[in-house]
Amino acid sequence: xxxxxxxxxxxxxxxxxxxxxxxxxxxxxxxxxxxxxxxxxxxxxxxxxxxxxxxxxxxxxxxxxxxxxxxxxxxxxxxxxxxxxxxxxxxxxxxxxxxxxxxxxxxxxxxxxxxxxxxxxxxxxxxxxxxxxxxxxxxxxxxxxxxxxxxxxxxxxxxxxxxxxxxxxxxxxxxxxxxxxxxxxxxxxxxxxxxxxxxxxxxxxxx
Amino acid sequence: xxxxxxxxxxxxxxxxxxxxxxxxxxxxxxxxxxxxxxxxxxxxxxxxxxxxxxxxxxxxxxxxxxxxxxxxxxxxxxxxxxxxxxxxxxxxxxxxxxxxxxxxxxxxxxxxxxxxxxxxxxxxxxxxxxxxxxxxxxxxxxxxxxxxxxxxxxxxxxxxxxxxxxxxxxxxxxxxxxxxxxxxxxxxxxxxxxxxxxxxxxxxxxx
DNA sequence: AGAAATAGATTGAATAGCCATTCATATTTT
DNA sequence: AAAATATGAATGGCTATTCAATCTATTTCT
Numbered sequence: 283x284x285x286x287x288x289x290x291x292x293x294x295x296x297x298x299x300x301x302x303x304x305x306x307x308x309x310x311x312x313x314x315x316x317x318x319x320x321x322x323x324x325x326x327x328x329x330x331x332x333x334x335x336x337x338x339x340x341x342x343x344x345x346x347x348x349x350x351x352x353x354x355x356x357x358x359x360x361x362x363x364x365x366x367x368x369x370x371x372x373x374x375x376x377x378x379x380x381x382x383x384x385x386x387x388x389x390x391x392x393x394x395x396x397x398x399x400x401x402x403x404x405x406x407x408x409x410x411x412x413x414x415x416x417x418x419x420x421x422x423x424x425x426x427x428x429x430x431x432x433x434x435x436x437x438x439x440x441x442x443x444x445x446x447x448x449x450x451x452x453x454x455x456x457x458x459x460x461x462x463x464x465x466x467x468x469x470x471x472x473x474x475x476x477x478x479x480x481x482x483x484x485x486x487x488x489x
Numbered sequence: 490x491x492x493x494x495x496x497x498x499x500x501x502x503x504x505x506x507x508x509x510x511x512x513x514x515x516x517x518x519x520x521x522x523x524x525x526x527x528x529x530x531x532x533x534x535x536x537x538x539x540x541x542x543x544x545x546x547x548x549x550x551x552x553x554x555x556x557x558x559x560x561x562x563x564x565x566x567x568x569x570x571x572x573x574x575x576x577x578x579x580x581x582x583x584x585x586x587x588x589x590x591x592x593x594x595x596x597x598x599x600x601x602x603x604x605x606x607x608x609x610x611x612x613x614x615x616x617x618x619x620x621x622x623x624x625x626x627x628x629x630x631x632x633x634x635x636x637x638x639x640x641x642x643x644x645x646x647x648x649x650x651x652x653x654x655x656x657x658x659x660x661x662x663x664x665x666x667x668x669x670x671x672x673x674x675x676x677x678x679x680x681x682x683x684x685x686x687x688x689x690x691x692x693x694x695x696x
Numbered sequence: 697a698g699a700a701a702t703a704g705a706t707t708g709a710a711t712a713g714c715c716a717t718t719c720a721t722a723t724t725t726t
Numbered sequence: 727a728a729a730a731t732a733t734g735a736a737t738g739g740c741t742a743t744t745c746a747a748t749c750t751a752t753t754t755c756t
Contacts, residue, residue, distance in 0.1 A: 449665050
């Protein structure tokens with residue numbers, strides 16, 4: 283924070299709009315995906331981004347702040363798309379399908395990102411993971427909305443426990459994706475969407 | 490065990506039976522659960538175990554070796570119990586229920602262990618995670634056995650994808666447990682077993 | 697316009713803190 | 727008294743972060 287900050291609000295936002303902010307985040311994803319979390323020194327990220335080590339600290343408070351920002355920036359994508367899906371005039375079951383498919387599609391399209399979110403970012407410290415959880419929460423709240431809608435219109439079992447159903451849906455999507463990354467993307471993740479949806483829908487559909 | 494035997498070769502095993510070996514492992518679980526992975530210096534573990542820093546290195550090759558041993562010692566109990574369950578003359582659905590219940594029961598009974606396995610150990614490096622995966626694999630193979638048995642006797646849907654069903658079951662159990670740990674154990678995890686089983690069984694049961 | 701001053705951005709070598717591991721020495725057991 | 731165990735201060739490697747110096751863009755002055 284510089285000495286002129288008395289006169290500004292939204293300094294963070296300003297920084298986020300400068301090209302170097304994204305440049306560093308994109309570099310971090312590549313470096314972490316290729317070298318692993320523990321071999322991703324700040325100097326390596328700086329080199330990949332084409333800036334000096336010190337420049338990193340003009341845009342991020344510290345190393346952890348880079349990682350939180352990676353998650354913030356990319357998770358927004360999932361939540362935004364999910365919001366659109368929820369608005370569509372389709373059944374709750376179809377919304378659930380589209381949610382699974384979107385999740386798989388986004389990560390299939392960016393394997394670096396998939397590796398970072400499923401494997402590397404998870405070896406960060408607890409504080410960072412709690413922060414990541416806060417970001418995830420937005421996503422999960424939207425999932426709850428789909429589940430509640432489905433109950434309201436009789437598609438889903440009215441007696442199901444929404445919290446557990448949410449954990450099942452998210453746990454299944456997450457485990458499926460992680461397994462795909464660990465198997466080095468050697469099969470088509472998006473193609474699994476119908477079967478995954480079928481399992482999840484069976485679990486919660488009304489009798 | 491007797492160090493004078495000319496015929497004994499298992500040096501590792503000998504160390505594992507000395508009291509200090511377990512003492513150090515138990516200390517590691519406590520220290521990691523209470524301080525977090527990154528704040529668990531060897532010196533802290535030594536202090537908790539009541540030994541000198543250097544003593545650690547008489548029983549473990551290095552710090553990572555302590556963590557691998559924690560996992561080896563404590564996680565094999567899941568697979569062992571699951572093997573017993575599979576032998577029992579009960580339905581596949583009941584086996585699935587007992588698997589969920591056993592998982593929740595073991596971790597509920599030792600919150601330090603739950604914290605370490607669900608949160609802290611996941612921030613380890615690649616070598617350790619590969620090792621953890623090898624242990625987990627045994628567990629998942631046994632889960633596959635339950636699923637195959639259930640298909641064979643007509644309880645489970647014969648068209649289900651076993652690999653996906655396995656990922657759903659494990660993903661759900663894991664996510665449920667992690668959420669419970671992150672919520673600081675403030676509800677009864679074991680009590681959720683019937684509902685979790687119901688969701689999973691719905692997903693895979695024969696029509 | 698061109699020069700000069702000011703503010704803003706970037707650099708990267710130096711620093712400073714951290715901590716796993718070692719090993720000479722001491723203690724305990726056989 | 728020899729062997730086996732245990733000790734813990736010292737070492738050495740590592741890297742996130744800092745900051746004085748430099749470069750660039752913008753504004754003010756003549």
